[in-house]
Amino acid sequence: MSQIALITGATSGFGAACAHRFATEGWRLILCGRRQERLDELCTELAATTPVHAFPLDIRNEVAVNAAIAALPVEFTDIDLLVNNAGLALGLEPTQRCNMQDWQDMIDTNIKGLLYCTRAVLPGMVERNCGHIVNIGSVAGNYPYPGGNVYGGTKAFVKQFSLNLRADLLGTQVRVTNVEPGMAETEFSLVRFKGDDHKANRIYEGVQPLEAADIADVVYWAATRPAHVNINRVEVMPVCQAFSPFAISRDA
Ligand code: NDP
Ligand code: 8X3
Numbered sequence: 001m002s003q004i005a006l007i008t009g010a011t012s013g014f015g016a017a018c019a020h021r022f023a024t025e026g027w028r029l030i031l032c033g034r035r036q037e038r039l040d041e042l043c044t045e046l047a048a049t050t051p052v053h054a055f056p057l058d059i060r061n062e063v064a065v066n067a068a069i070a071a072l073p074v075e076f077t078d079i080d081l082l083v084n085n086a087g088l089a090l091g092l093e094p095t096q097r098c099n100m101q102d103w104q105d106m107i108d109t110n111i112k113g114l115l116y117c118t119r120a121v122l123p124g125m126v127e128r129n130c131g132h133i134v135n136i137g138s139v140a141g142n143y144p145y146p147g148g149n150v151y152g153g154t155k156a157f158v159k160q161f162s163l164n165l166r167a168d169l170l171g172t173q174v175r176v177t178n179v180e181p182g183m184a185e186t187e188f189s190l191v192r193f194k195g196d197d198h199k200a201n202r203i204y205e206g207v208q209p210l211e212a213a214d215i216a217d218v219v220y221w222a223a224t225r226p227a228h229v230n231i232n233r234v235e236v237m238p239v240c241q242a243f244s245p246f247a248i249s250r251d252a
Helices: 013-024 036-046 062-070 100-128 149-169 188-192 197-204 212-223
Strands: 004-008 028-033 052-056 081-084 131-136 174-181 233-236
Touching: 004 013, 004 100, 013 028, 013 036, 013 081, 013 212, 028 036, 036 052, 062 100, 081 100, 100 131, 100 149, 100 174, 131 149, 131 212, 149 174, 149 233, 174 212, 188 197, 212 233
Parallel strands: 004 028, 004 081, 028 052, 081 131, 131 174, 174 233
Antiparallel strands: none
């Protein structure tokens, strides 16, 4: 039987690219996201390639997450891979001007939603003594930048949670990986700037950012190492992105 991957946030960007990549490689797919019409399109595209079970899900809703996992058709219950991809950044304002609701939405999605999905799927993996959780973190969880405040904080949580999860799973065959991308062109900036496509497009102007398929490639690679190999973290940046010296203010 082919392996089963559950991909959250499959309606766009990295999640959609992972769905296409894993389908091409013969995996069966469980796909979710909030936008039903996107899920319908994906199912139509992938139907000829692999069996797909798709359903709308807001991962901020713990009850809905648990219900969706409990209601999986029997041929999709033994999940081999959970890709905790669904997430978002909202705003790029300095902390003193940030919108509290944006912060709550990022925490509810990037932290709490990821935890709900993990907690719902992990017991089955431990029971079968087999499985892999790939979290999508970010370079924003490793390095600070102006306006990254709570978004970076949520991704730092994802990094440390991934490492602690590995610690808890020692003695089982369940693997954990945190993939930490840098700038990638998806709907990420459109969401961050709340539909302002001028602002979003400016982020990628004149450079070659990562593509969603580049990250799908990394997720697929991490998921297909020999069973005794755990990739703890993978940090990936486009060549056009690197580090700056510390900023110094001479006015303070
Ligand atoms: P996209 O905006 O293209 O995709 C985000 C996905 O998350 C969508 O499918 C969206 O689906 C889903 N999603 C958001 N909120 C929820 C929710 N509450 N419940 C269920 N699904 C949700 O962005 P990316 O593909 O770039 O982002 C994917 C992940 O990668 C995120 O965790 C992001 O933080 C991270 N990342 C992105 C980088 C980048 O530069 N692009 C770099 C580093 C990390 P829907 O709206 O249909 O619910
Ligand atoms: C997305 C990458 O650098 O825009 O997580 O925060 S960045």
